Amino acid sequence: MTEPAEIASALEPVTDGVWHWRIHNAQIGGGISSSHAIRTVLDDGRIGCVLVDPVRLDVHAMQQLPHEIVAVVLTSHGHQRGAWRIRREHGAQVWAPEGSDGLGEVPDHSYRAGDELPGGLVAIHTPGPERVHYSLHLPAADAVIVSDLVRRGDDLQLEFVPFEYHEDPDATVASVRHLASLGCQRLLLDHGAPNVEDGASELTALVERA
Numbered sequence: 001m002t003e004p005a006e007i008a009s010a011l012e013p014v015t016d017g018v019w020h021w022r023i024h025n026a027q028i029g030g031g032i033s034s035s036h037a038i039r040t041v042l043d044d045g046r047i048g049c050v051l052v053d054p055v056r057l058d059v060h061a062m063q064q065l066p067h068e069i070v071a072v073v074l075t076s077h078g079h080q081r082g083a084w085r086i087r088r089e090h091g092a093q094v095w096a097p098e099g100s101d102g103l104g105e106v107p108d109h110s111y112r113a114g115d116e117l118p119g120g121l122v123a124i125h126t127p128g129p130e131r132v133h134y135s136l137h138l139p140a141a142d143a144v145i146v147s148d149l150v151r152r153g154d155d156l157q158l159e160f161v162p163f164e165y166h167e168d169p170d171a172t173v174a175s176v177r178h179l180a181s182l183g184c185q186r187l188l189l190d191h192g193a194p195n196v197e198d199g200a201s202e203l204t205a206l207v208e209r210a
Contacts, residue, residue, distance in 0.1 A: 002027075003055075003056070003080075003081055003082045003085060004023060004025045004026065004027050004033060004055055004056065004081065005026070005056075006023035006024060006025060006026065006055070006056065007023070007056040007057065007058050008021040008022060008023050008035075008055060008056065008057050008058065008061065009058050009060075009061060010061060011037075011057065011061040011062075011064050011065070014036070014141070014143070014186060014188060014194055014196055015141050015143070015186060015196065016141075017038065017039035017140075017141065018036065018037070018038055018039070018138070018141050018143065018186075018188075019036065019037040019064075019065065020034060020035070020036055020188060020193075020194055021034070021035055021055070021057050021061065022034040022035070022055070022192070022193070023055050023056070025055070031151070031153070031191060032151070032152070032153065032154075032191050032192050032193075033055050033081070033190070033191060034053075034055075034188075034189055034190050034191060034192060034193075034194075035051065035052060035053050035054045035055050035057070035081070035190075036051070036052040036053075036145055036188055037049045037050065037051050037052070037054075037065050037066075038050045038052070038118075038119035038120070038121065038138065038141075039066050039119075040066075040070065040118060040119045040120070042068075042070065046067075046068065047066045047067065047068075048066055048067065048068040048069065048070040049065050049066040049068070049069055049070065049119075050069075050070060050071045050072070050073060050117075050118045050119035050121070051069060051071070051072045051073070051086065051092070052072075052073050052074075052075070052121070052136060052145055053073075053074060053075055053079040053081055053147070053190055054072060054081055054082045054083065054086060055081050055082060056082055068090070069086060069090040069092045070092055070093070070118060071092050071093050071094070071095060071117075071118035071119070072086055072087065072092050072093070072094045072095070073095045073117050073118065073119070073121060073136065074094065074095065074096045074097070074100075074107070075097070075133070075134045075135065075136065075145070075147035075148075075190065076097065076100070076129070076130065076132065076133045076134065076147055076148060077096070077097075077100045077101055077102045077103055077132070078130075078148065079147065079148075079190060080103065080104055084104055084105045087105075087108075093108035093109060093118075094107040094108050094109070095107060095108070095109045095110070095111055095117055095118065096109075096110055096111075097110065097111060097112075097123075097132050097133070097134050098110040098111060098112050098132075099131075099132045100132050101132070111123050111134075112125075113125035113134075117136070119138070120138060120139065120140050121136045121137065121138055121145075122136065122137040122138075122139065123136060124136065124137055124144075124178070124179070126146075126147065126149060126175035126176075126178070126179065127167075127168060127171045127172075127175060128149060128166050128167070128168050128169065128170075128171040128172025128173070128174070128175045129147070129148040129149065129161065129165065129166045129167065129172060130166075130167050131167065131168075133147060133148065134147065135147050135149070135175070135179060137182060137184070141186060142184050142185045142186055143184055143185070143186035143187070143188055143199075144179055144182055144184045144186070144187060144188065144199065145188045145189075145190070146176075146179060146187065146188065146189050146190065147190045148161050148165075148190065148191070149161060149172055149175055149176050149179075150176060150189065150191075150192075150203070150206065151189065151191035151192050152189055152191070152192025152193055153192065156192075156193065158192075158195075158202055158203075158206055159206070160172065160173075160176070160206070160210070161191065173207060173210050176203055176206065176207050177203075177207045179203055180200050180203035180204040180207060181200075182200065183200045184199050184200050185197065185198065185199055185200070186199050187199025187200070187202060187203065
């Protein structure tokens with residue numbers, strides 16, 4: 001899938017060292033596509049940032065991020081978005097799930113469940129939408145970044161991404177149940193606005209309604 005043309009103009013802080021931005025993506029019928037940035041300290045003491053599933057962000061907003069983009073982490077092959085452009089422009093290394101099909105370019109690194117990734121992210125295998133599909137735990141921020149399992153529209157109601165788009169809906173529900181069990185306060189979505197106060201409770205309530 002090519003990079004969406006829409007450009008986000010606002011960078012929203014989630015908590016210290018974590019930012020969120022989003023667009024209405026014409027490639028998915030105007031639905032929301034969201035991205036995140038995580039501040040990280042490099043081995044030499046410099047401050048950089050890691051982007052997760054990045055859609056476009058305008059120049060002014062980009063300047064509000066820590067100075068150097070050092071890595072891009074993809075949660076699935078469908079979220080390549082601006083990864084390859086960012087690698088060309090900033091020299092950032094791209095991390096993608098092991099076994100990903102349909103990538104536009106070869107990633108610099110692959111990862112598996114349980115691997116620690118740049119920025120202190122931890123890979124969580126969350127099958128359902130497809131077999132090779134991940135979410136990301138960020139323990140330092142008491143947060144979890146959720147990919148294509150659930151979404152939140154402009155009405156702010158959390159819902160499952162329609163099961164017709166999932167390879168295994170039962171696995172999707174099980175994956176969301178597992179993420180809820182982490183108990184994270186902050187729920188960061190690849191499709192919608194975050195919940196920064198009671199994310200685990202919101203996921204639990206969604207599973208109970210399934």
